[in-house]
Amino acid sequence: MIIQFLSHSTCLLKIDKFYLLIDPFLSKNPIFKNNDYHKYFNNIDVIHYILVSHAHFDHVCDVEYFAKKYHSTIISNYEISMFFEKKGLITYGINYGAFINFPFGKIKYIWATHSSVFNDGTYGGNPGGFLLSTIDKKNIYFAGDTALHYDMMLLPRFVTLDLSILPIGGRYTMDYEEAIIAAELLKSNKILGVHYNTFSDIKIDNKIVKNQFLKKGIKLFLLKTGEKILI
Template identity: 40%
Template sequence: MKFTYYGHSCFLVEADGLKFLFDPFITGNPLATHIDITKIQADYILVSHAHRAHTEDLDRLAVQTGATVIATYEVIAKALQVQKFHAMNYGACNFDFGEVRMVPALHSSAFPDGTYGGSAGGFILKLASGNFYYSGDTGLNTDMQLIPKYYAKLDFAVLPIGGNFTMNVDMAIVASDFIDCNKIIGVHYNTFEYIKIDTQQAVDKFAASGKELLLLNAGQTIEL
């Protein structure tokens, strides 16, 4: 699998000949001004919740790519230019490429105008080439312990580490224990003043716990 980070909580996973884009927020991200959004392609766009920093480029990229949007009904209904979609809530669905499961996240979900955005969630993708979990914006929660027991053995996970609105580094380490996953990609940090962290300290804390924390620059691609 190939992983490209676009900043904040926006990233692309390429696997099995398909491209999965998550939480499209590039235009308003001060750390992603060098990203050429016109070159981004996707087969599926998955949205964890309605906040602007996760949906700002949804309409634009859905039109540009022709991707199928997977999100709550409320998010899809608000994205007026989306033509192809699959509405979900907490549950699982089998697609041609594998299984997508939406799981709870401890977070709010509303659009900038105050419109309700449905439940905030995360996604577990079970693909031929591997399994991964994106928690979405969330605080630590014990539901995460269900993932390795009932849902999937994970190859990697994408977790927020910036604190204030979500888990901080210490709680993300606990979360990695809950989900039984030692390879973590950190997101939702340093975009804004509220969520600034010491990145080297974060990497060191994970390493001291026997885990690997990967922190990418916006635009960086790695193989997983």
């Protein structure tokens, strides 16, 4: 599996022949100028699935654009799926519960302690994250926007995690200190940090944060825009 970090919580996953885009927030993202995010998609003909954790603008901003352009299926909770289905898009609504099988592997929708509403006030259902167990035998947890919660302790009962993607910016989500505790609950020694440095109120000091994870024996990836890691 190849994971490419684009910005904020937006990641592009390549699982075997399948492309999955998570929480696309690019066109209105202050990190990008003149829509220069397009270069990261030049060699991609199809994005097979778009995973949406919750309805906040910084996670759904470009769902409609990418779903139309790349003929993607949107996977999200029932309410978000219905919101985009009414726009004529292909969706697959899920909720908390058992693993659900897809061609790239299987997904379990995981509780997130957060909120979920579209910019127009439409209810966005219960926020969540995604536990992926993929056909290339990798197990990834994308937490979405969440505070620390004890349900994270349950995930190692289902899989041994190869990587957890956790928010670390604080204020609206866990901060990095709580993300360290989350990593311990998850028994996950490799963490990709997201949801930090995009805005002034979620700024971190990268060096300090990396060192704090290192003290606990946890590898923290803080990727630059467009940077990839192989899991």
